[in-house]
Amino acid sequence: MQPEHFDVVVIGAGPGGYVAAIRAAQLGLSTACVDAWVDARGNPSPGGTCLNAGCIPSKALLDSSHHYHNLRHLLPAHGIDAKEITFDLARMQARKNKVVDTLTRGVKGLLRKNRVESITGLATLSQGKRIEVALHGGKGHRILEGKNVILATGSVPIHIEVAPVDGERIVDSEGALAFSTVPERLGIIGAGVIGLELGSVWSRLGSKVTIFESLPDFLPAADRKIASQALQSLTRQGLDIRLGSRVKRARAHSQGVSVDFDDHGGASALEFDRLIVAVGRRANTEGLDPAAAGVLLDEQGRIRTDADCRTDAEGIWAIGDATSGPMLAHKASDEGVAVVERIAGGVGHIDHRLVPWVIYTHPEIAWIGSSEADLTEAGVDFRSGSFPFLANGRALAAGETTGMVRMLSDAATDRILGVHILAANASELIAEASVAMAFDASAEDIARTVHAHPTLAEALHEAALACDNRTIHL
Template sequence: MSKYDVAVIGSGPGGYVAAIRCAQLGMKTAIIEKYSVLGGTCLNVGCIPSKALLDSSHHYEDAIKHFEEHGIEIPGEVKINFKKMIERKASVVDQTTKGIEFLMNKNKIDVFTGMGSFKDATHIDITSESKTETIEATNTIIATGSKPASLPFIKIDKERIITSTEALSLTEIPKHMIVIGGGVIGLELGQVYRRLGSEVSVVEYMDRIIPTMDSAQSKELTKVMKKQGVKFYLSHKVSAVSRKKNEITVTATDKKDNEVTFTGDYCLVSVGRKAYTEGLKPENAGVKITERGLVETNEHLQTNVKNIYAIGDVVKGAMLAHKASEEGSLVAEILAGQKPHIDYNLIPGVVYTWPEVASVGKTEEQLKEAKFEYKSGQFPMRALGRSRASGDTDGFVKILSDKTTDEVLGVHMVGARVADLIAEAVTAMEFRASAEDIARMSHAHPTYAEAVKEAALAATENRALHI
């Protein structure tokens, strides 16, 4: 029987990073993956393939809507080769997952393919189609991730009533895609298919889209996506989804209790994700699972069984790939006797629509609810020379700071490349910068980042220069 210092169950962004960091710190490490390819949801049916389709569809939209204004003329009709678009997406995924394989080999991590389940607290059974083998691990890190959630009355048939997994590999462009859920996944994939010509209707239970982000971001993204042709039905509670041949009917009630029906050829159910522990058999090791199906952990991500830890989507907190990666490194370093930490308030959130949406820290609603005295400075992207040059004038940067100390409490952005720009805000907040600190930093001109400086100036005695 093979013996390891650490066994990691799951090879997503949490699991594979945990394995690499453990190996770097001198631990003999094994990683166990249910599927034949590494990378988990993010690399295979989440972050990476969705961004590939977002980029491809963005290029198409630019070609048909914006090239002419840049003086670029394309003879003949611009056409979509949807099959090739999907093939490119698959190629990007393949390159990325092969990169994870390379990293496992480089770091001398043993990879086991099969379903990992606890035999007891120190032994893990790995069951594949051909055999079952058992390994011994001094410590185990559970990184089994999440799966798309649904509603109890919806039957996902994976053909017309689909989740994000199937939406990434369709064989045709929908005529009318009904999206249930106005969160990150629904909006990103809804925008992909809207660009490609689908009618897209987003049905959301809450009174705004991306409801966990700052309300100003919700308002701006709604306005922009409406302009792009996406239809929104907010404060609508879905009560039934049915299929008759290739027609899908979604029934909902609005805030006045009127029944509303939507018909389309595809329905994307994107109502969130749920922790995945199927087949793990945590009870054999005595690991506690919460009522919500999450693995219960303490502040060090240690379960009630002292040699077993859990990270990523399977524990409490935001279901984000980069959160999982940070937690993977944290647990590895704890096992090595170090004292790492994660400030969960500084884990950024991003929506990869266009314009992009990015946030870190407290929202204005959270500060109001806490009755916290704060200042707010906001600067519109349309006032930037860089935004006018690229034609990306939608959006803004908003900075919230402590009214007394001026420390930055939250930064909320909508605009071109804000998914990258949010890192400036995270860095500033990590070092407890004030709005004045950011305002006094030199930002290259012309850049989108100048909006951060201007928003900081606006939060500092309303000193923005260009509005």
């Protein structure tokens, strides 16, 4: 079988892969994109984990459950009372599925519009830059050859021996998005991004949620003051977050799941109706056979790349979750664009120091740049400014006063080094910090920028003022 030749072959159609393929086509490169994901009906479903079983469906359920929670707990303070409040989980799930279907169909349309050759199947590398694709549904094979190959195979949930996932009683993050009933007692292993978001969904809908976290600190990557306040807020919402608790064994049975664990009090056990394993994700290289093409993996099984996303094999690149760095959709997308523009002879810029993080609990947690601990460890002299949303007019009017903004700036130059936010809509507020830091702005630049009143964004303005000890409204 003769190979089909392309300028660029992208393996994986998640946020990194499909964006790379579209940008390559925009730049006039003949492009193929191979993806193995299909929906429940067996139809191609590009978008990767993010669209199909991660970012998008989880946010759809977070939004639905948040409306229900507000109806019960927030709106009465606004003078809005509703009697006999109920919810229909089947309709929530149907809405979630419709959102996913709309977006995956949109990606298919974008690939088609940009004349990307979309191929559904499992790709395997061979010598050089040749790819064998086993087509979905046993429809044979295709052989592709690219002048350049971009590996964007994403990640999969980590499974652990002590809690074997069975898809029924013990599930991973994908299974936890598809519950048909609300578990009365829900256990979660892992108090990271996934565990907290899924715990929030089901807690709002009535589950008694217990989260086991083996680490002694809550969200160690986040700013310590933000993490402490977030832990207090989530605990008040009903999440039982047990730090320093290591699960020794989880056993599914006809009535639920028995979980044995060790904590500060010694050996203990609890019973749950369902258990979610959310201990992280690992690079997905299933079936890829990277070694056949000279692509090397690191000690964690991730595809090894340099700072420009090049692998050890000439002309083969890797982006997104399959490589080192944060497993974030927007990081993958920007890497995809950068790689393609390098292939086309352009600059291809991405600053990995300025990738924002967001946890979509309520309030949301977002940050960019360095934390106070990072700067202290590095010996950087810095100033900090904070402002609580309790003193923000818009937050007070909305009844969303939990949280704060923390801004860190260089003590000598005043350049912003990090911004950390706990707030309703922190995911939107962090964008101002992202833009400011991309242009090497100082805290003084933010302090002298007019912010509309009343807005939540005024808290960033006040935090910038606080870096120079001249906060107005506190």
